[in-house]
Amino acid sequence: MNEKMKKLGSHRSAIRELFEYGKRRKAEIGAENVFDFSIGNPSVPAPEAVKNELIRLLESTDPVALHGYTSAQGDPGVRAAIAEYLNRTYGAGVDANLIYLTAGAAAALTCSLTALLNPGDEVVLPAPFFPEYRVFVERTGAKVVPVACDPATFQPDYAALEAAITAKTRVLLLNSPNNPTGAVIPEPGVQKIAQILSAKQKQFGAPIYLISDEPYRELVWGNAAVPYLTRYYDNTLVCYSFSKSLSLPGERIGYVLVSPKAENAGDVYAAVCGAGRALGFVCAPALFQFLVPKCLGLTADFSVYKKNRELLTTGLRKCGFTVVEPDGAFYLFVKSPEPDANAFAERAKQAELLLVPSDSFGCPGYVRVSYCVSTRQIERSLPAFEKLAKSYGL
Amino acid sequence: MNEKMKKLGSHRSAIRELFEYGKRRKAEIGAENVFDFSIGNPSVPAPEAVKNELIRLLESTDPVALHGYTSAQGDPGVRAAIAEYLNRTYGAGVDANLIYLTAGAAAALTCSLTALLNPGDEVVLPAPFFPEYRVFVERTGAKVVPVACDPATFQPDYAALEAAITAKTRVLLLNSPNNPTGAVIPEPGVQKIAQILSAKQKQFGAPIYLISDEPYRELVWGNAAVPYLTRYYDNTLVCYSFSKSLSLPGERIGYVLVSPKAENAGDVYAAVCGAGRALGFVCAPALFQFLVPKCLGLTADFSVYKKNRELLTTGLRKCGFTVVEPDGAFYLFVKSPEPDANAFAERAKQAELLLVPSDSFGCPGYVRVSYCVSTRQIERSLPAFEKLAKSYGL
Numbered sequence: 001m002n003e004k005m006k007k008l009g010s011h012r013s014a015i016r017e018l019f020e021y022g023k024r025r026k027a028e029i030g031a032e033n034v035f036d037f038s039i040g041n042p043s044v045p046a047p048e049a050v051k052n053e054l055i056r057l058l059e060s061t062d063p064v065a066l067h068g069y070t071s072a073q074g075d076p077g078v079r080a081a082i083a084e085y086l087n088r089t090y091g092a093g094v095d096a097n098l099i100y101l102t103a104g105a106a107a108a109l110t111c112s113l114t115a116l117l118n119p120g121d122e123v124v125l126p127a128p129f130f131p132e133y134r135v136f137v138e139r140t141g142a143k144v145v146p147v148a149c150d151p152a153t154f155q156p157d158y159a160a161l162e163a164a165i166t167a168k169t170r171v172l173l174l175n176s177p178n179n180p181t182g183a184v185i186p187e188p189g190v191q192k193i194a195q196i197l198s199a200k201q202k203q204f205g206a207p208i209y210l211i212s213d214e215p216y217r218e219l220v221w222g223n224a225a226v227p228y229l230t231r232y233y234d235n236t237l238v239c240y241s242f243s244k245s246l247s248l249p250g251e252r253i254g255y256v257l258v259s260p261k262a263e264n265a266g267d268v269y270a271a272v273c274g275a276g277r278a279l280g281f282v283c284a285p286a287l288f289q290f291l292v293p294k295c296l297g298l299t300a301d302f303s304v305y306k307k308n309r310e311l312l313t314t315g316l317r318k319c320g321f322t323v324v325e326p327d328g329a330f331y332l333f334v335k336s337p338e339p340d341a342n343a344f345a346e347r348a349k350q351a352e353l354l355l356v357p358s359d360s361f362g363c364p365g366y367v368r369v370s371y372c373v374s375t376r377q378i379e380r381s382l383p384a385f386e387k388l389a390k391s392y393g394l
Numbered sequence: 395m396n397e398k399m400k401k402l403g404s405h406r407s408a409i410r411e412l413f414e415y416g417k418r419r420k421a422e423i424g425a426e427n428v429f430d431f432s433i434g435n436p437s438v439p440a441p442e443a444v445k446n447e448l449i450r451l452l453e454s455t456d457p458v459a460l461h462g463y464t465s466a467q468g469d470p471g472v473r474a475a476i477a478e479y480l481n482r483t484y485g486a487g488v489d490a491n492l493i494y495l496t497a498g499a500a501a502a503l504t505c506s507l508t509a510l511l512n513p514g515d516e517v518v519l520p521a522p523f524f525p526e527y528r529v530f531v532e533r534t535g536a537k538v539v540p541v542a543c544d545p546a547t548f549q550p551d552y553a554a555l556e557a558a559i560t561a562k563t564r565v566l567l568l569n570s571p572n573n574p575t576g577a578v579i580p581e582p583g584v585q586k587i588a589q590i591l592s593a594k595q596k597q598f599g600a601p602i603y604l605i606s607d608e609p610y611r612e613l614v615w616g617n618a619a620v621p622y623l624t625r626y627y628d629n630t631l632v633c634y635s636f637s638k639s640l641s642l643p644g645e646r647i648g649y650v651l652v653s654p655k656a657e658n659a660g661d662v663y664a665a666v667c668g669a670g671r672a673l674g675f676v677c678a679p680a681l682f683q684f685l686v687p688k689c690l691g692l693t694a695d696f697s698v699y700k701k702n703r704e705l706l707t708t709g710l711r712k713c714g715f716t717v718v719e720p721d722g723a724f725y726l727f728v729k730s731p732e733p734d735a736n737a738f739a740e741r742a743k744q745a746e747l748l749l750v751p752s753d754s755f756g757c758p759g760y761v762r763v764s765y766c767v768s769t770r771q772i773e774r775s776l777p778a779f780e781k782l783a784k785s786y787g788l
Contacts, residue, residue, distance in 0.1 A: 001509065001510055001658070001661060001662060001665050002508065002509055002510065002511060002512055002534075002665055002668075002669070004668070004672075005508055005509045005664075005665040005666075005668035005669045005672065006509075006661050006664050006665040006668060007668065008667075008668030008669075008671050008672055009509075009663070009664035009665050009666065009667035009668030009669070009670075009671065010661075010664040010668070012466075013671075016466065020465070039463065041462050041463050042458070042462070043458060044458070045456070045457040045458050046457045046461055050457070050461075051452050051453075051457065054448075054452055055449055055452055055453070058445050058448055058449055059445075059449075062439070063439040063440045063444070063445065063641070064436070064437060064438070064439050064641065066644075067440055067444075067641060067642045067643070067644050067645050068435050068436070068643055068644050069433065069435050069643045069644050070644055071414070072406075072410065103497055103646065103674075103675065103676075103679070104674075104676055106674040106675070106676045107674045107675070107676075109674060110672075110673055110674030111674070114396065114399055115395065115396055115399045115400075115403075116395055116396065117396060118396055132671070135671060135672050136672070136674060139672040139673070140396075247457070247458065247461060248461045249461070249462055249463045250460075250461050250462050250463050250464055250677055250679070250680025250681075250683075251461055251679050251680055251681060252497065252675075252676060252677070252678075252679050252680075264395070267395060267400050267404075268395060269403070270399075270400050270403035270404040271395050271396055271399040271400040271403050272399075272403065273402075273403035274396075274398070274399035274400060274401065274402030274403030274404070275396070275399045275402075275403070276403075277402050277403065277407075277526070277529060278398075278399065278402055278504075278529050278530070278533040279504055279533070279673045279674070280497075280498075280500040280501045280503060280504030280505070280530060280673070281497065281500070281501070281646075282497075282498060282500045282501075282646060283644055283646070284646075285497070285644070285645050285646050285679045285682070286644025286645055286646075287644075287645060287681075288679070289644075
């Protein structure tokens with residue numbers, strides 16, 4: 001047996017552990033009495049257009065074509081529609097022949113990392129980061145090099161990033177809007193990163209790839225904008241998922257694209273395809289591939305998240321908690337009032353508040369609050385947060 | 395970049411290569427003029443019940459629940475339904491808590507192999523075998539040990555199997571009904587394998603797992619029966635897919651189950667879950683998970699395959715080709731009239747017959763003919779086969 005896999009399966013991620021606890025707890029005391037902020041499972045339904053298009057496809061398409069194998073890279077028409085959308089919307093300059101449809105962003109990431117990495121390579125990761133990144137990177141035999149963000153803003157610490165890049169660095173993995181902080185890297189930050197990477201590539205004489213994991217691209221608040229990274233840096237791969245934008249996280253549909261301007265773009269793309277093959281993906285789920293063209297640019301109704309964000313940010317601050325206001329995604333990263341966030345999360349659990357301690361995000365001393373829940377849950381949870389704050393004398 | 399992945403992506407499998415050639419060729423001379431026997435893409439539609447149930451689910455279920463993340467192992471109700479079905483139908487003695495839903499059989503295999511194997515381990519594989527097995531095994535760092543079947547029957551050569559098992563053997567991977575030969579291992583053969591493995595486990599003092607890959611379980615002809623392997627050998631994992639039974643290969647829905655009688659079954663299951671996590675699967679596609687309970691025991695209409703099998707077996711024999719009559723699946727494994735099957739497949743291509751040479755199946759000198767096509771294609775192709783045979787003086 002493979003002991004690493006056994007360990008990964010026996011010790012679930014802190015997020016999943018809490019999510020499963022929440023399910024048990026809800027069965028015990030009623031769903032409405034557990035304030036489950038554990039998981040990024042969208043609470044708003046998929047747009048009506050998703051249902052209508054799925055039914056239209058089922059009723060009007062030859063089932064052999066609809067449910068059959070597509071090419072491993074995905075249906076060519078679907079890939080063309082995605083490229084056209086990205087080029088029209090963001091001036092992304094991408095090519096349908098360098099898009100590979102995947103079973104969601106996780107698959108896009110494992111395929112990209114498996115394509116690019118060899119044992120001993122290093123992946124630089126601004127921290128905090130989504131804990132599964134570590135699992136995905138380490139499975140390839142490569143090493144995670146976390147670089148702490150500026151705690152006042154959760155923007156990358158550019159000097160520290162620069163210092164962390166070595167001759168072994170093959171990948172910088174960015175996630176903006178960020179899980180767990182909600183931070184969005186604005187254009188000057190992206191330009192700074194592109195400069196650093198370009199200089200380091202030159203210095204070490206080897207490509208450094210930027211992987212942009214952006215399942216939260218459309219989830220931005222206020223005036224925040226998410227620059228499209230192929231426009232700033234050539235050696236870029238973009239990993240995307242329709243999980244959050246269309247509220248379809250269980251359906252596993254997304255893609256990875258290699259920038260046509262990347263060094264040896266064709267070879268990198270071939271390696272992504274090879275990785276998909278070796279990991280057992282075969283093709284992205286066919287029905288949901290065919291759904292994509294009609295849903296590009298559509299999103300679920302995010303107004304609930306926007307309202308939740310305001311209610312929760314205001315409410316938690318009023319209680320005395322320290323919160324950096326997030327520009328995107330649907331997470332709040334809250335400073336633990338005691339140094340050990342696990343102890344804090346445990347005390348919160350006693351008040352039926354399920355908050356994920358931040359240790360596995362590579363940034364101890366915080367909890368992640370997923371506010372992709374009902375507004376009613378936010379409202380009903382505020383007294384519990386207040387009591388929790390008082391127990392710390394805030 | 396990872397050169398192995400680049401190679402896997404640049405050099406497609408012989409099957410996929412021919413499939414893609416077929417698509418181009420059909421565009422050139424018309425689909426009806428290319429006799430494409432390359433791929434196991436079911437030609438019969440999914441049962442009407444699939445469409446009806448999908449539409450019912452879409453129309454009657456809360457989209458947040460229908461399309462949301464399930465537990466990583468899969469929805470508990472779906473897993474319970476599968477266990478109940480297998481126990482009722484086959485006396486399989488399986489447990490819902492040891493079933494892990496996957497994105498098809500390929501994912502079931504990569505999760506199982508990643509769970510069980512460490513670099514240097516050996517996987518014994520009766521040859522011929524589905525070429526992707528080699529890709530899946532070698533990605534874990536383990537080694538494939540092919541053992542040639544009896545060419546008169548394509549049944550395992552039991553003495554050779556026994557001799558191939560060493561202290562390094564962790565897995566015997568069986569595939570019955572077999573791709574590419576269609577052979578089904580009958581009960582006495584299964585009993586023989588169980589005896590061999592039990593003795594070898596004792597001899598080497600370590601578990602040897604039997605992985606049964608059975609996407610063709612329901613595709614059997616005549617009186618052939620497919621024994622359920624958990625009944626014969628304790629250290630068994632079963633990989634299953636609904637791709638062929640329900641004609642849904644593009645949708646990626648299947649499962650792996652660990653026999654409750656396996657040594658450390660809970661740990662093996664945990665390792666499977668850990669592998670699914672590390673490879674980026676998250677959960678099997680949700681809508682198709684929920685489809686499963688209503689479709690257990692259903693199949694697409696296989697009468698076309700049955701008819702094709704008869705027409706093709708008779709037709710090819712009449713031309714002078716050597717064919718072992720298959721008991722299951724939808725493949726015919728035909729002896730090449732010249733030693734080099736690649737040269738034979740090339741000559742066939744000139745007659746617009748797309749046949750997969752068998753080298754990558756670990757058994758040179760044959761071609762695989764996938765007869766999951768329209769009966770009309772079989773009928774129209776027979777003169778081309780006849781001409782081909784004549785060109786060899788058969």
